[in-house]
Amino acid sequence: MLPAQKDDGKAKQTTVPYQEVSLFLGNTEVVIRIYRKAGTEGVLFIHPHGDESGALEAGLRFVEEHGGTLVTISRVGSQEHKKRKISFEICGKAIEVDPNRIFSEQGIRSQLAPYGDDVADSAFSEVKKFSESLILEISRFALPSTVIALHNDRLGYSQVLGSSGEARISPGEPNTDFFFVTRREDFERLASLGYNAFLQSGSPKDDGSASVLFQKLGVRYINVECGFSKKEKNYQMVLAALGM
Ligand SMILES: [Zn+2]
Numbered sequence: 001m002l003p004a005q006k007d008d009g010k011a012k013q014t015t016v017p018y019q020e021v022s023l024f025l026g027n028t029e030v031v032i033r034i035y036r037k038a039g040t041e042g043v044l045f046i047h048p049h050g051d052e053s054g055a056l057e058a059g060l061r062f063v064e065e066h067g068g069t070l071v072t073i074s075r076v077g078s079q080e081h082k083k084r085k086i087s088f089e090i091c092g093k094a095i096e097v098d099p100n101r102i103f104s105e106q107g108i109r110s111q112l113a114p115y116g117d118d119v120a121d122s123a124f125s126e127v128k129k130f131s132e133s134l135i136l137e138i139s140r141f142a143l144p145s146t147v148i149a150l151h152n153d154r155l156g157y158s159q160v161l162g163s164s165g166e167a168r169i170s171p172g173e174p175n176t177d178f179f180f181v182t183r184r185e186d187f188e189r190l191a192s193l194g195y196n197a198f199l200q201s202g203s204p205k206d207d208g209s210a211s212v213l214f215q216k217l218g219v220r221y222i223n224v225e226c227g228f229s230k231k232e233k234n235y236q237m238v239l240a241a242l243g244m
Helices: 053-066 105-115 117-138 157-163 184-192 210-217 231-241
Strands: 018-025 028-037 043-047 068-076 086-090 093-097 146-153 164-168 178-181 196-200 220-227
Touching (some): 018 117, 028 053, 028 117, 053 068, 053 220, 068 086, 105 117, 157 178, 157 196, 164 184, 178 184, 178 231, 184 196, 184 220, 184 231, 210 220, 220 231
Parallel strands (some): 043 068
Antiparallel strands (some): 164 196
């Protein structure tokens, strides 16, 4: 019997040079890895979820071939980061936060709400500090003109319908493969190429995600969502995002 095809949780080796920066979430060290290669200026790739290795690989392939900057979380505590969420401990209690839901106070509060008031209050300032230092690292090399968020998707696009102002569904395209963008011209362009495309609403609910943050900052933002284990398609979608 052949083994089921799955991601091995590791991105392919790359020759792109990188540097690492240590941040802290409570007492837990979170290491951010920043890959950088000259070539494509003003484009920043963000890869927040450690279990989405195909998305990372597609982004690294782009930076290797065309240049750019890519930020990923490489380690949490002593563990290589291969999970969606980041865990840390506060008041002896284990807390988990989604690193793509902490870019606003409102987002942080809803992440912490399930832990009860006492824990949530003490954890809030720690997560806020971490979020601020993460944003500082992300924008250290100048505010990008375009942010490409790299994700692999299991749930399908129904999860973004609530925050979308407009949607174009392409018949035959899998519901795990889609673009979620903040600019109308990107929405029209990607839809016309035959992809599923969603335009974020002009006044989205602030869930602390990067799409809301960058829309507020006026930075062009394109979220590339592709199903797992579709290496070539994932890379083609990254190219399409940038009009290549
Ligand atoms: Zn993701």
